[in-house]
Amino acid sequence: MIVTMDIFSGMPNPSWKLNDKDARRLTEQLAGKALSSADATDGSLGYRGYVITSESDDEATAAGLPAEFRLGGNLPGDLLTPRGLALPSLSDEASLDASLWLLQTVQGAADDDLLSYVEGVVKAQSAGELAAPPKKGRKVEEPAFAAPCVIQNTAYNPGFWNTPQVQPVNNCYNYAMNYRSDTFAQPGRISGHMYTALTCANVGAAADWDGCRSTCSGSSKTVALVIWPGRDFHWYRKHSNGFWGHKPGSTAARNTDNRNRVIGGALTPANCDRGPYTSFCGYRFSPVGMKVK
Amino acid sequence: MNFLRIIAFVTGLILVLFLNLGNLTCKQKNEVRPMVRVELDVYSGQPNPSWELAASDVAAVASRLTGLPRLTSSPAEPGLGYRGVVLLNPQGQVGLPLEIRVYNGTVTVREASGLSHYQDTKGLEEWLLAQARQRGHQKILQELGK
Numbered sequence: 001m002i003v004t005m006d007i008f009s010g011m012p013n014p015s016w017k018l019n020d021k022d023a024r025r026l027t028e029q030l031a032g033k034a035l036s037s038a039d040a041t042d043g044s045l046g047y048r049g050y051v052i053t054s055e056s057d058d059e060a061t062a063a064g065l066p067a068e069f070r071l072g073g074n075l076p077g078d079l080l081t082p083r084g085l086a087l088p089s090l091s092d093e094a095s096l097d098a099s100l101w102l103l104q105t106v107q108g109a110a111d112d113d114l115l116s117y118v119e120g121v122v123k124a125q126s127a128g129e130l131a132a133p134p135k136k137g138r139k140v141e142e143p144a145f146a147a148p149c150v151i152q153n154t155a156y157n158p159g160f161w162n163t164p165q166v167q168p169v170n171n172c173y174n175y176a177m178n179y180r181s182d183t184f185a186q187p188g189r190i191s192g193h194m195y196t197a198l199t200c201a202n203v204g205a206a207a208d209w210d211g212c213r214s215t216c217s218g219s220s221k222t223v224a225l226v227i228w229p230g231r232d233f234h235w236y237r238k239h240s241n242g243f244w245g246h247k248p249g250s251t252a253a254r255n256t257d258n259r260n261r262v263i264g265g266a267l268t269p270a271n272c273d274r275g276p277y278t279s280f281c282g283y284r285f286s287p288v289g290m291k292v293k
Numbered sequence: 294m295n296f297l298r299i300i301a302f303v304t305g306l307i308l309v310l311f312l313n314l315g316n317l318t319c320k321q322k323n324e325v326r327p328m329v330r331v332e333l334d335v336y337s338g339q340p341n342p343s344w345e346l347a348a349s350d351v352a353a354v355a356s357r358l359t360g361l362p363r364l365t366s367s368p369a370e371p372g373l374g375y376r377g378v379v380l381l382n383p384q385g386q387v388g389l390p391l392e393i394r395v396y397n398g399t400v401t402v403r404e405a406s407g408l409s410h411y412q413d414t415k416g417l418e419e420w421l422l423a424q425a426r427q428r429g430h431q432k433i434l435q436e437l438g439k
Contacts, residue, residue: 187338232339251370258373273372276436277373
């Protein structure tokens with residue numbers, strides 16, 4: 001974890017890396033709390049808190065924290081909260097305690113005068129001498145997080161889908177969400193918010209309602225949405241074997257693109273031959289156990 | 294007595310004729326509605342455009358299936374986009390196979406015994422695509438280069 005003290009206006013801010021022990025301690029203090037987004041600042045001169053940044057794509061998720069967030073300072077009150085869930089916000093007291101404690105981890109990144117100044121500001125805030133603006137409680141939608149993201153892509157198993165009983169009545173959406181409904185599932189149908197237009201935004205929103213979201217929370221499988229503009233949608237699912245599978249309509253599930261190349265390695269749903277499905281909408285996360293209809 | 298026998302005979306004859314007439318009517322109804330569905334196999338997410346095969350077209354399909362050269366290898370599996378035209382006959386009616394897919398010059402027939410592949414030498418695919426155009430699917434076929 002990298003800590004950046006947000007204090008200067010012209011010069012680069014002091015920045016240092018927490019050792020493993022300190023990183024664990026900070027994680028334990030902050031886990032399960034709604035935290036401020038990194039850009040939540042009133043822009044005032046002087047000490048504006050710390051920005052905490054994870055160094056790897058799995059460090060933040062393993063810790064159950066956002067990849068980047070702000071701690072301490074005179075914050076306008078924007079909170080990072082998971083979509084649909086309410087986490088308790090980090091209390092002012094806990095925030096100030098953590099802010100003071102971080103001064104002990106600086107390891108020479110800032111001189112003693114600067115540290116004394118910041119200590120004074122933080123203690124003044126703690127004593128109520130520097131009143132923080134009231135928290136507005138406005139929720140920021142992105143990045144959303146709830147439970148730590150755990151990617152659980154399963155092994156490629158076309159035999160399940162390519163039988164006379166299953167194949168004709170389960171489509172690409174069934175396959176990508178890994179749920180056999182025998183209804184030729186449609187995004188949004190199970191949640192009562194079916195898509196109304198064949199665009200990335202509209203079909204993506206419908207899938208959102210079903211539970212397939214653009215951010216990862218909990219145990220999830222990786223999927224991708226593509227669109228034949230104005231005509232149709234198609235989905236892919238990532239497998240633990242390292243490649244992507246898909247099921248074009250009522251035809252057989254396969255792991256190859258329109259040029260019969262395995263969709264793996266450098267070849268992804270974003271750049272493989274998708275025929276008329278020219279719009280790549282991006283990757284999404286389908287919770288393990290998600291149902292469709 | 295003879296008069297009674299005559300009455301009984303005529304009554305029985307009328308009954309037999311009446312029952313057969315009813316059967317003929319049902320048979321005619323079956324002939325009018327074969328319940329074979331034709332699908333333009335183009336979509337992945339949404340249901341494919343489809344229509345019912347007219348009774349008057351059954352013979353045309355059957356004639357285009359007769360005497361086709363058999364292929365020894367399976368055709369390449371089509372991907373996203375145009376995947377041919379499929380005739381679905383799950384009840385096995387009107388003397389047609391359970392399923393007929395015609396794509397890229399190959400006719401694949403599915404019957405209870407399995408799949409067989411033939412060369413489309415009698416223009417079944419083009420004939421079905423013409424039907425699709427007549428039924429308002431010309432634009433999508435144009436988008437797919439058909």
